[in-house]
Amino acid sequence: MSFSLETRDLTIRFGGHVAVDAVSCAFRPGTLTAIVGPNGAGKTTYFNLISGQLKASSGRVFVGGDDITSLPAPERTKRGLGRAFQLTNLFPNLSVMENIRLAIQARRGMGLNLWSIWSNHRALIAEAEAILERIALTARRDAPAASLPHGDQRKLEVGILIALEPTVFMFDEPTAGMSVDEVPVILDLIREIKRDMTKTILLVEHKMDVVRELSDRIIVLHNGKLAADGEPAEVIASPVVQQAYLGMAAEDEEEAEAAR
Template identity: 65%
Template sequence: MTSPSLVTEDLTIRFGGHVAVNSVSCAFHPGELTVIVGPNGAGKTTFFNLISGQLTATSGRVLKDGTEITGLSPSARAHHGVGRAFQLTNLFPQLTVLENIRLAVQARSGHGWRMFRPVSGFRELTRKAEHYLEATRLSTVAHQAAATLPHGDQRKLEVALLMAMEPDVYMFDEPTAGMSLDHAPDVLDLIAQIKADTSKTVLLVEHKMEVVRALADRIIVLHNGELLADGDPTEIMSSRIVRDVYLGTAQGTGGEDAA
């Protein structure tokens, strides 16, 4: 197996007397899609926030390609190749779909916004943006304001923005949350395409077991902020303790944890 692209070592965060994530150590590898599951309140989203930098760890470390990034901001971690999509869409609502993606391409290029720049530079940014529009099947709504898109297309646009940043590590937090049965397969197909690139590492928080079965190369189970199980999907899904803790506790809740 290749060297891990992302590692957490004893990652921990406390909120007052509550330990939301407790000494979680994991290594994630290129070419592998890891699904993180657990009942509500297990710490799944908090674990994601610690990796991507939205929260600061009380103790422990996060390493990207062997370099510690624990103290870096979310934008600095993105510069190191850690890309994060959220449960709620994070778009510029009044800009068009194309403009949203072009901004992501421009940010990735490192040029930033400049009033005076060669027209050819804008053409190159637009060409790259159009590539991601085609990849995510959004070309037909390229000139539509993001705010006017149906929820399913907004989720696809968020995936397109993440792809435009060209990360090494993709992190998806319940990517099909709130989507209709008609639109969910489109987003899952996009994630499957990313997974097919063996240079990419994919982490996915999900509670829909049909999604887990379809995509997972590996499953991690969190419970009360601790790592309960980690391994092959077939073994994890058939584990009695996992069924009791995850399926038994979470069945019928349908929502994501607040922590």
């Protein structure tokens, strides 16, 4: 099986600080990889290098075997990289429906003009409505995105990502700032995407219960370096990872396991 995404010695320096330090990882279709580590470990910076928000100091990024290192973020999206941001990335003054519809238009190469595609309007609306139902926002279809509470904005952002139909889904703390009642909708959407074995999912997440449940693999970043990479049980059970990178003592984890 080929890799859908690969980084080779990916590095970025800010002055004398190396934020991501020669990280080499390959990601296969049909797997969800959780990227964990303490604050400042380089997780979001690594995402930004992959998706093109930051330019690497050195190293390469490959999608489907093609070198995309020199491509800007929009071109990387066209190559199949889909990024959901830690902070919502929406068209705030447009409605929920229009946000989804524009993402569908962009995927189909129709551009972002709201009014120039009347012949395709009905099909676009039908596809957008199906996505709104999946993300539980049908009742808010006509509301401006800016008027949505934070949890609904996160759901809309995932809906936009689904509308783009990427090969690689990148979620940066998708449940951050959401209430306990709102989290299951996001997790169910990620589970649904995960069932498609042609898709690759990368997940930055601090909540270890979410990581345990969803991940097929965990990689740990620390001071910008790749510190661990393996199956979830193996990585989580490592005393070094628990103490230094996940902020828990080994004995606490043993007690937690015993209590389950």
